[in-house]
Amino acid sequence: MEPGNQTRISEFILLGLSEEAEMQPLLFVLFLSMYLVTFTGNLLIILAIIKDSHLHTPMYFFLSNLSFADICFISTTIPKMLLNIQMQNKVISYEECIIQIYFFMLFGSVDNILLPVMAYDRFVAICHPLHYMVIMNPKFCGLLLLASWLMSVLESLLHSLMVLRLSFCTELEISHFFCEINQVVQLACSDTFLNDLVMYFATGVLGVFPLIGILYSYSKIVSSILRISSAEGKSKAFSTCGSHLSVISLFYGTGLGVYLSFAATPNPKPTAIVSVMYTVVTPMLNPFIYSLRNKDIKQGLRKLFN
DSSP states (O other): OOGGGGOOOOEEEEOOSOOOGGGHHHHHHHHHHHHHHHHHHHHHHHHHHHHOGGGOSHHHHHHHHHHHHHHHHHHTTHHHHHHHHHHTOOEEEHHHHHHHHHHHHHHHHHHHHHHHHHHHHHHHHHHSGGGHHHHTOHHHHHHHHHHHHHHHHHHHHHHHHHHHTOOBOSOOEESSSSOOHHHHHHTBSSOOHHHHHHHHHHHIIIIIHHHHHHHHHHHHHHHHHHTOOSHHHHHHHHHHHHHHHHHHHHHHHHHHHHHHHHHHOSOHHHHHHHTHIIIIIHHHHHHHHHHHTOHHHHHHHHHHHO
């Protein structure tokens, strides 16, 4: 068959996490609950930071943007999944699939880039406290945020355009609850070498380098903290990094686990189940991690409710 005859497809089939009919109501309630908790928790973090002038610092500026990205990230996949369960329909149109890939990659990349930016913020705060407000001035913070969004837009646009060039056969079932780019590429009839090359390159640039930046920042932070003589000073310095380290471990640990399992097994179903961790659970837990271990956020939330 000529690949050119296969390009005019109109839809994909999302098989979801389970094809058993009796499981659908349970999945609907479970994912609706997690979506509402994620949306509400991250929105409260944003509103608390906007409301409380004491939280108008670089650290919380980046945190509010991380919460916004998390809301958008989960909103690209879960509403469509819930709609399909409610309508007892597994179809997603070709156009919707491409749009979903674009925004999923966009907000996922923003999360990925903001984490090393926040690590750098902690590095400056702990290692260069006297120059913190000079280095992390509003203009520089704005430029860091703008660069994060621009890089994410370019990466997600590149991936989406690479998928658009592919030709697809009659086998259009995706063993996932959203249009996961690796599985979509695997369905193509045409040559996917260039797509694979771009994905590996993007993973190296926007996956490995941010992680290296985080590890470098925290190596300097730990070295600086160990030089503090008082135990109280060490504890205070570590407490400012604890929440961020927890989020980093959750984000990279679950994301790496998904892609390692994808590479290790030809069966995509377990990968789809594991991917719930970084697509749903991680954005849901982030507000709890930052609010439960952060006195400033707790105070901001109290002011918001009062």
